[in-house]
Amino acid sequence: MERVACIGASMTQFGQREGEWVRDLLAEAGEACLDDAGVHPDAVEHLYVSNMASGEFEGQTGVPNALAHDLACMPAYTARIDQTSSSGGAGIYAAWQSVASGASDMTMLVGGEKMTHRSTAEATDVIASLTHPVEYKHGVTLPSFAGLTARLYLSTYDAPRESLARVAVKNHQNGVDNPHAQFRKEVDLDTVMESPIVADPLRLYDFCPITDGSAALMFCPESVAKEYTDEYAVVSGIGGATDTHVVHERADPTTMRGVVESSDIAYEMAGLGPEDVDVAELHDMFTILEFLQSEDLGFFEKGEGWKAVDAGKTDRDGELPINTSGGLKSKGHPLGASGVAQAYEIYQQVLGGAGKRQVDADVGLACNVGGFGNCVTTTILERETA
Amino acid sequence: MERVACIGASMTQFGQREGEWVRDLLAEAGEACLDDAGVHPDAVEHLYVSNMASGEFEGQTGVPNALAHDLACMPAYTARIDQTSSSGGAGIYAAWQSVASGASDMTMLVGGEKMTHRSTAEATDVIASLTHPVEYKHGVTLPSFAGLTARLYLSTYDAPRESLARVAVKNHQNGVDNPHAQFRKEVDLDTVMESPIVADPLRLYDFCPITDGSAALMFCPESVAKEYTDEYAVVSGIGGATDTHVVHERADPTTMRGVVESSDIAYEMAGLGPEDVDVAELHDMFTILEFLQSEDLGFFEKGEGWKAVDAGKTDRDGELPINTSGGLKSKGHPLGASGVAQAYEIYQQVLGGAGKRQVDADVGLACNVGGFGNCVTTTILERETA
Numbered sequence: 171m172e173r174v175a176c177i178g179a180s181m182t183q184f185g186q187r188e189g190e191w192v193r194d195l196l197a198e199a200g201e202a203c204l205d206d207a208g209v210h211p212d213a214v215e216h217l218y219v220s221n222m223a224s225g226e227f228e229g230q231t232g233v234p235n236a237l238a239h240d241l242a243c244m245p246a247y248t249a250r251i252d253q254t255s256s257s258g259g260a261g262i263y264a265a266w267q268s269v270a271s272g273a274s275d276m277t278m279l280v281g282g283e284k285m286t287h288r289s290t291a292e293a294t295d296v297i298a299s300l301t302h303p304v305e306y307k308h309g310v311t312l313p314s315f316a317g318l319t320a321r322l323y324l325s326t327y328d329a330p331r332e333s334l335a336r337v338a339v340k341n342h343q344n345g346v347d348n349p350h351a352q353f354r355k356e357v358d359l360d361t362v363m364e365s366p367i368v369a370d371p372l373r374l375y376d377f378c379p380i381t382d383g384s385a386a387l388m389f390c391p392e393s394v395a396k397e398y399t400d401e402y403a404v405v406s407g408i409g410g411a412t413d414t415h416v417v418h419e420r421a422d423p424t425t426m427r428g429v430v431e432s433s434d435i436a437y438e439m440a441g442l443g444p445e446d447v448d449v450a451e452l453h454d455m456f457t458i459l460e461f462l463q464s465e466d467l468g469f470f471e472k473g474e475g476w477k478a479v480d481a482g483k484t485d486r487d488g489e490l491p492i493n494t495s496g497g498l499k500s501k502g503h504p505l506g507a508s509g510v511a512q513a514y515e516i517y518q519q520v521l522g523g524a525g526k527r528q529v530d531a532d533v534g535l536a537c538n539v540g541g542f543g544n545c546v547t548t549t550i551l552e553r554e555t556a
Numbered sequence: 557m558e559r560v561a562c563i564g565a566s567m568t569q570f571g572q573r574e575g576e577w578v579r580d581l582l583a584e585a586g587e588a589c590l591d592d593a594g595v596h597p598d599a600v601e602h603l604y605v606s607n608m609a610s611g612e613f614e615g616q617t618g619v620p621n622a623l624a625h626d627l628a629c630m631p632a633y634t635a636r637i638d639q640t641s642s643s644g645g646a647g648i649y650a651a652w653q654s655v656a657s658g659a660s661d662m663t664m665l666v667g668g669e670k671m672t673h674r675s676t677a678e679a680t681d682v683i684a685s686l687t688h689p690v691e692y693k694h695g696v697t698l699p700s701f702a703g704l705t706a707r708l709y710l711s712t713y714d715a716p717r718e719s720l721a722r723v724a725v726k727n728h729q730n731g732v733d734n735p736h737a738q739f740r741k742e743v744d745l746d747t748v749m750e751s752p753i754v755a756d757p758l759r760l761y762d763f764c765p766i767t768d769g770s771a772a773l774m775f776c777p778e779s780v781a782k783e784y785t786d787e788y789a790v791v792s793g794i795g796g797a798t799d800t801h802v803v804h805e806r807a808d809p810t811t812m813r814g815v816v817e818s819s820d821i822a823y824e825m826a827g828l829g830p831e832d833v834d835v836a837e838l839h840d841m842f843t844i845l846e847f848l849q850s851e852d853l854g855f856f857e858k859g860e861g862w863k864a865v866d867a868g869k870t871d872r873d874g875e876l877p878i879n880t881s882g883g884l885k886s887k888g889h890p891l892g893a894s895g896v897a898q899a900y901e902i903y904q905q906v907l908g909g910a911g912k913r914q915v916d917a918d919v920g921l922a923c924n925v926g927g928f929g930n931c932v933t934t935t936i937l938e939r940e941t942a
Contacts, residue, residue, distance in 0.1 A: 232686030
């Protein structure tokens with residue numbers, strides 16, 4: 171079977187996009203992706219939209235059809251892929267499958283979400299609707315899970331609270347050099363450690379913001395890619411997996427089984443291991459999640475992710491740079507866009523287009539987490555030349 | 557590339573399922589499908605959920621993760637596929653791609669929607685949110701489009717109003733023998749013709765009801781199918797396509813381009829034409845749509861679908877039985893389930909499991925329409941023996 175290539179990528183400014191709606195953002199990213207790939211709208215055969223909740227946020231559904239219309243991609247087939255906060259990663263998997271199955275020779279994926287017109291409480295409630303009804307009824311939200319998990323991790327692995335704060339400090343540092351990031355400002359350790367408590371022990375700066383934004387990727391068979399460009403990325407590995415829907419049923423809540431299982435599939439498909447990864451984008455919706463993923467992906471031993479951050483190993487100039495984009499923490503987290511934007515960063519890194527954020531990388535990995543690890547996709551991209 | 561087989565199917569009772577929620581319905585259909593296919597939950601690698609609007613209808617998202625949990629399918633990958641009223645067909649396409657791409661050797665698709673706890677006005681409004689904002693703002697709903705289109709069709713092709721009513725009469729006749737149908741009662745021509753006007757010239761009995769229900773299908777590579785059964789269905793053709801999102805931009809609103817384009821793809825893949833189809837399930841959300849699809853699929857000449865119905869050609873004992881299940885009209889239309897339930901009927905027909913509804917069929921076709929033809933999927937199933 172022919173490999174699937176990625177030949178173009180785009181993302182909009184992330185942040186507060188007042189007066190615009192999800193279809194405006196999707197159209198902006200989609201148009202930029204067509205331009206970047208040098209693909210005419212007529213050539214697009216499948217068009218997927220990663221979006222969790224345009225109906226709940228805006229009262230607008232049927233968004234993929236609107237996008238096919240706005241980009242003049244008709245009669246391209248289109249559908250929406252929702253996997254809550256990992257809708258973007260699920261969209262990559264859908265797009266990959268559409269090409270790998272032979273159903274489409276040119277598939278565009280556009281992920282996006284418009285959230286900031288709703289209050290933080292309203293947006294948090296829409297997101298919390300993904301939890302098990304029993305959890306939801308008791309007032310559990312994703313931030314509260316994060317607080318409980320952080321407390322357990324810190325005590326189990328004897329990690330200092332400051333290590334969590336260092337994730338925020340690092341990702342904010344990276345975000346400064348990302349022109350698309352919502353926050354482009356450094357924060358110091360004291361600022362994080364003294365910010366208001368949200369879900370003890372986690373504080374305001376341990377959380378990603380609520381964000382509007384969109385990102386897009388163009389996929390095709392490798393043989394088609396060569397008609398468009400001399401240098402492209404190949405999806406050498408991809409996998410997805412679930413963990414329990416009810417978080418308290420997990421034997422060890424500091425391990426995300428979805429990350430372990432999905433990366434096992436992706437590594438096997440790519441014929442690679444964690445030691446081969448040069449750069450990674452992890453789903454740092456909360457600082458604690460970066461520790462868990464960096465361990466469950468096999469980058470570091472269990473309980474030692476915090477030591478790696480403390481030692482600067484995941485800094486931009488470290489041995490394994492993590493979240494060079496600024497991560498969800500400083501780049502922002504427009505649900506349906508986030509997984510796509512992670513892959514956008516990896517695409518830029520392996521092809522040398524990351525500007526000031528550029529690191530030395532041939533192989534990159536993106537890990538997109540839905541819910542509180544309820545479903546995870548892992549994608550590996552590698553540079554390839556025609 | 558190996559062909560994709562369907563080795564199991566199920567559907568719940570369609571109708572008003574008071575006190576149950578979409579996850580209850582999905583779990584019921586999913587469990588029945590596992591049983592029907594003889595597949596252990598552990599063997600399921602991908603699990604797709606076709607659902608348009610659980611968030612809008614119930615305030616519940618993350619439904620695929622709930623289902624993976626309830627069916628004990630973890631760590632199977634899961635995601636939700638939404639293509640409004642054709643979410644079921646889009647789910648079939650996603651499931652097909654997952655197997656054809658090699659990503660999964662056993663994929664279950666479960667479609668469902670819980671709607672009847674909301675008023676007709678509320679449900680109609682959720683559905684209308686799929687229209688273009690300009691249309692929505694002017695109060696356009698899908699029933700009003702149907703009225704306009706019916707009027708145009710009747711005048712363009714000099715068809716009598718009674719022909720539309722005969723679609724309802726025929727489909728209600730078929731529904732009597734479908735134990736899962738919402739309405740199991742015959743209606744006569746006068747009853748349809750004298751029912752209250754909803755969107756002139758269409759009357760109450762020209763419309764499908766609002767429905768709760770779920771349906772499921774199990775897909776795997778043909779080589780795997782042979783380990784489970786001696787007789788199965790093969791997805792010999794499948795395709796999807798969009799039409800304009802803004803209905804008034806269509807050159808001829810009596811032609812559904814999405815139906816034409818998606819069936820072209822499906823016929824070409826199957827190496828078949830409309831003349832080879834023995835039985836079909838069409839998306840009769842409104843009676844007028846059955847005429848349009850029967851023509852745009854190539855079964856009858858443009859403007860002659862009504863003559864075929866009048867002549868009894870689409871009756872159960874006619875030359876091309878259409879909607880032997882009772883169609884959306886009498887079986888009901890739980891949005892995310894409908895496309896899956898169409899394929900359920902075709903699966904039963906080609907494998908001889910349709911009971912009193914059984915017709916002589918080796919090749920069957922299902923056409924699932926999203927929005928007002930905004931996106932359409934066409935699926936062809938054929939009987940195969942190991």
